[in-house]
Amino acid sequence: MPKLLFSKIRFSDIKDLFPNVQRPRRIDIVLNRRRRNCNIWSSGQKLNDEACPSNLSWKTDHKLDLSLEKWLKDKRYRAAFRSFLESEFSEENIDFWLACEDFRSASDDLKWRAEKIYEEFVKPTACREINVDHSVREKIQESLEKPSHCCFDEAQKHVYLLMLRDSCPRFLHSDAYLSLKRKSRTHWYI
Known part of the structure; x- marks a missing residue:
């Protein structure tokens, strides 16, 4: 198997090469934290799509x-x-x-x-x-x-x-x- 430079490749890009390997736990924690933060902002502010046409955070x-x-x-x-x-x-x-x-x-x-x-x-x-x-x-x-x-x-x-x-x-x-x-x-x- 050729050596890959993992710092430049995302796990989702190479997951097909390793069918039995699951995503690392640390990434799950970071992603869940990001989702939680996004949910806090979206539930805290009731925004109308017409009033805010931009998708900026x-x-x-x-x-x-x-x-x-x-x-x-x-x-x-x-x-x-x-x-x-x-x-x-x-x-x-x-x-x-x-x-x-x-x-x-x-x-x-x-x-x-x-x-x-x-x-x-x-x-x-x-x-x-x-x-x-x-x-x-x-x-x-x-x-x-x-x-x-x-x-x-x-x-x-x-x-x-x-x-x-x-x-x-x-x-x-x-x-x-x-x-x-x-x-x-x-x-x-x-």
């Missing part, structure tokens, strides 16, 4: 959430993320999110600002229409009579989750992000 979503927060706060990362979204024809998401942040911090003429955001991003015939549900659009339209600082919160959260689950994973593999990350690493040595 909680840990991955959490890491992406921290990354997206970092990108939206830092000017360089925000500019790189926005240019990436432009290349995917979805820059209206980040522009809407930033407009909502400005709206939330504004203190004067809320009605005018709310109508401007509605006309540009939320209205069904808007030139830069965002992807939100019809019910959310109706709630925003009703709140335009007496706008408050939180009238766009539901739509903003929806757009944030859309960027988090859809755009962020692709941005992590884009050339724009990789070059920016490389520049930030070499910045310390200059």
Whole structure:
């Protein structure tokens, strides 16, 4: 029998060669632990498939959430993320999110600002229409009579989750992000 490099081959790849050998006990323990952890997360959170189209695990979503927060706060990362979204024809998401942040911090003429955001991003015939549900659009339209600082919160959260689950994973593999990350690493040595 030829010698095999077992560190590079999984047991499932060679199990046909050894019909009487069973899987080692240690691997069973590790796999059961992983299954238990997955079951804890899936039973602890009742997720709807429509609300969470991504099949990412909680840990991955959490890491992406921290990354997206970092990108939206830092000017360089925000500019790189926005240019990436432009290349995917979805820059209206980040522009809407930033407009909502400005709206939330504004203190004067809320009605005018709310109508401007509605006309540009939320209205069904808007030139830069965002992807939100019809019910959310109706709630925003009703709140335009007496706008408050939180009238766009539901739509903003929806757009944030859309960027988090859809755009962020692709941005992590884009050339724009990789070059920016490389520049930030070499910045310390200059």
